[in-house]
């Protein structure tokens with residue numbers, strides 16, 4: 001019997017219906033999905049270490065048998081420490097400790113054969129002795145251990161619920177033996193041969209069960225030919241979807257704007273409330289060069305918090321309006337939309353431009369009137385939230401659209417805004433703005449279909465923000481220094497982690513607000529801002545903070561993006577350990593916007609995890625968004641860093657944009673050349689036809705998304 005890639009997993013020996021259900025929860029339905037479930041590590045079980053040769057600090061794999069074992073009880077059985085003594089074939093003895101190891105008591109009997117893998121440490125109480133603490137442990141079957149367990153390089157899998165590493169390995173082994181011979185290759189044959197990659201089938205097998213002569217080091221750093229091929233393949237397909245997308249965009253016809261005329265240059269200068277930085281000038285020139293062309297602009301403007309992205313977007317809007325087109329600016333929150341609206345009106349109304357606000361919280365009559373003005377073209381620049389992409393919105397002639405804080409939107413929403421304009425036969429020029437600076441390989445992945453402009457300079461006259469880390473018992477001192485700032489005429493934010501606007505968290509923030517108003521700052525005016533307020537309430541709260549009628553704004557993360565009140569010089573972030581680094585950086589970007597020195601005070605618990613400590617320490621040490629993004633990535637890994645909002649699940653199984661820079665660059669080059677090369681359209685079509693299901697789903701997303 002042979003198995004094909006589309007065989008359902010429950011048909012595989014060693015899986016069955018129950019485990020199939022566990023797998024289904026992880027999105028693993030077919031044999032092909034299962035093959036994509038890769039080991040996170042490989043163990044050399046051809047050459048075991050002798051216990052007499054192990055050294056402290058090193059990581060070793062040992063084959064031994066149980067001599068004795070004992071759980072040192074604790075009042076909670078779960079917390080017992082299990083002490084194990086093992087002996088290897090040549091008589092070496094090694095003690096091991098397992099924290100929370102009480103459960104091992106029943107499982108390990110004297111004589112049981114084991115594989116232990118872990119770091120060797122010096123026993124703190126008896127420095128002459130070595131031990132392993134919490135090594136990974138695998139029990140070998142009694143009798144002759146089978147060939148999936150020893151005598152080979154063994155793949156180690158993350159358990160899936162009760163489906164353990166060893167059981168996964170056995171099922172995988174059995175399945176791989178039966179994999180049909182005719183697995184089609186996805187990569188065009190010429191490309192595969194040129195890059196000297198193994199076939200897809202061979203790579204899929206070797207990545208689970210490497211040949212015995214494979215280097216264990218290469219395996220564990222994902223550098224074997226099989227791994228490199230699969231890594232390349234994932235990047236290649238992903239980049240191909242970007243390339244095709246981009247090709248489709250390029251074909252769209254946009255309105256070529258006039259940008260060089262004296263009248264337009266004058267208009268651009270006239271609206272500027274300040275002297276632009278060199279970076280702002282350069283970026284505007286890059287944008288203008290795109291706007292002149294009849295192919296739609298699709299550009300990312302990346303710039304750290306406070307680098308002055310808004311005005312650049314407004315200038316591009318002015319170019320559109322001067323060309324008798326409408327412009328749109330979409331922001332992720334109502335607060336930000338309203339703020340943009342107010343400042344755009346201040347800047348643009350004197351020039352006679354008509355600025356319109358569109359948010360869902362507007363009164364019906366107001367909204368209908370706004371929609372009407374958008375439809376007739378009377379509204380020239382429309383600023384709003386997601387409300388802009390609702391079905392009822394019809395633009396007369398949308399020529400330019402900007403999306404602020406793109407990381408808060410999905411790719412889908414970007415595309416929907418573009419479609420808005422397509423209705424009058426032209427694709428709009430699109431500019432997306434983001435303050436999340438990321439390394440090149442990541443931006444190739446996330447924004448690979450966009451051209452990139454970077455604002456790498458902050459406007460002059462900013463005093464760097466000082467960041468302090470403190471703990472809850474020191475809050476009274478914190479409130480004292482906050483009071484001093486306010487007495488000096490400044491304003492402050494106090495932020496609470498109501499991240500998903502959960503009711504309980506919100507209640508806690510509201511109670512803190514009451515307590516602060518009554519007990520801590522009875523003489524000051526405090527405002528409270530959170531996501532559950534109506535639009536009008538939010539406006540009122542922001543407006544009185546802007547006017548300095550309230551001195552302290554107690555807020556949830558609704559102020560995370562964009563809010564711009566230069567007189568605010570203090571931000572206290574409570575439970576700072578609960579925020580991600582990127583979020584902390586965004587929050588902190590709300591201060592340090594004027595000339596006065598600003599302070600950000602991060603309040604954490606007395607004890608926190610090492611990871612949280614590292615995060616907060618990074619905030620204290622740097623205000624450079626780029627560095628913070630790098631640290632964030634190191635701490636969290638790319639999966640979480642991307643977040644689901646940002647990218648949809650990119651869904652790489654083996655590829656890692658941070659680790660695999662070279663394959664990514666190569667894959668991008670090859671994918672774009674395949675997509676652009678008319679002579680290769682047959683190869684391209686063949687490839688698209690036989691894409692695995694999973695990629696077909698993702699392509700679908702790329703097509704619409």
Ligand code: ADP
Nearest residue numbers: 274275276277305306307308309310311459564
């Ligand atoms: P971000 O890039 O975070 O969106 P903003 O566009 O909100 O930044 O700009 C931050 C602040 O800096 C705003 O108050 C804005 O008016 C001001 N600003 C922007 N560019 C300049 C400049 N060239 N000179 C002085 N102030 C500027």
Ligand code: MG
Nearest residue numbers: 309310404562
């Ligand atoms: Mg902004």
